Amino acid sequence: MRLEIKNISKTFTNKKEVNNVLEDISFNVGEGEFVTLLGPSGCGKTTLLTIIAGFQNPSSGEIFLNGNKVTKPGPDRGFVFQNYALFPWMTVKENITYPMKQLKLSKNEQEERLQNLLKIAQLQGKENLYPHQISGGMKQRTAVVRSLASKPEVLLMDEPLGAVDFQMRQILQKQLEDMWMKDKTTVVMVTHDVDEAVYLSDRVIVMSDKRGTVVEDIKIDISRPRDRNSKQYDSYKKHLMGILKIALTKNQIENEVAFAK
Known part of the structure; x- marks a missing residue:
């Protein structure tokens, strides 16, 4: 690349x-x-x-x-904004899987990728929380792995x-x-x-x-x-x-x- x-x-x-x-x-x-x-x-x-x-x-x-x-x-190309830019009406899981759904990945692919990204970002156990329920650091980590969800180059x-x-x-x-x-x-x-x-x-x-x-x-x-x-x-x-x-x-x-x- x-x-x-x-x-x-x-x-x-x-x-x-x-x-x-x-x-x-x-x-x-x-x-x-x-x-x-x-x-x-x-x-x-x-x-x-x-x-x-x-x-x-x-x-x-x-x-x-x-x-x-x-x-x-x-x-x-994935993009991470300074202000997180998470969807407030979506959970951590839904935010991360959103770009995968746009790419029409299978449910199995989405789940496998989700679990790997949650592990990378140390967000296991937080996937069902909404942005207003997590810290600024967690929001930023969610934003980063959401950008990685589509496997950008x-x-x-x-x-x-x-x-x-x-x-x-x-x-x-x-x-x-x-x-x-x-x-x-x-x-x-x-x-x-x-x-x-x-x-x-x-x-x-x-x-x-x-x-x-x-x-x-x-x-x-x-x-x-x-x-x-x-x-x-x-x-x-x-x-x-x-x-x-x-x-x-x-x-x-x-x-x-x-x-x-």
Whole structure:
């Protein structure tokens, strides 16, 4: 499996004002890789993710998955939203099996897949509860395995842990990593959290707040599970924070020069 992002640009026009959100973005994602798009708010990370998902079209450029051009949403790409996006009138089980029913899998296939996903997400015994009856962490795990239910080739996650507090976030990062290690689905995740990017990713693609320019594509070469207190871990965090700071400072200077003109 190979996900190819080729020369993606996205421009929004509003009352004669042109906003170039993304400009000529290119990179590839290999099978089983966990790749994170890291950058400040407003740099186009989520826009790029929704283009990969097929929710919107680029102004120019192309997305390919296994050589097939992406032009619309499909079951080969699962999407996890920041706000869970669970159906409140459905139980945990019904939420997870919903995409399987859309694919018209047999009842036996649905049940086998359901039990495996409940085990991966540590949700056994919770399958008959409704979203309002479970914790935020359980909701997020339900959202993740629901996206895995259709066996997508790529899982796209937009700030999946952004709605939880700091302490819960670190617990869920570990649980998310455990789930990914068991399933090994290819992942592209959006975050602005440097620590989260280092903890979860095989690669981190740093995007600038200037038209989403790719500032750096760095491999996180640390064995799993990762030790947040190790010197190597701290070194990656400092490096990424330094790259973000340089990119922001450079853009601020360029903006000031453009304004002066």
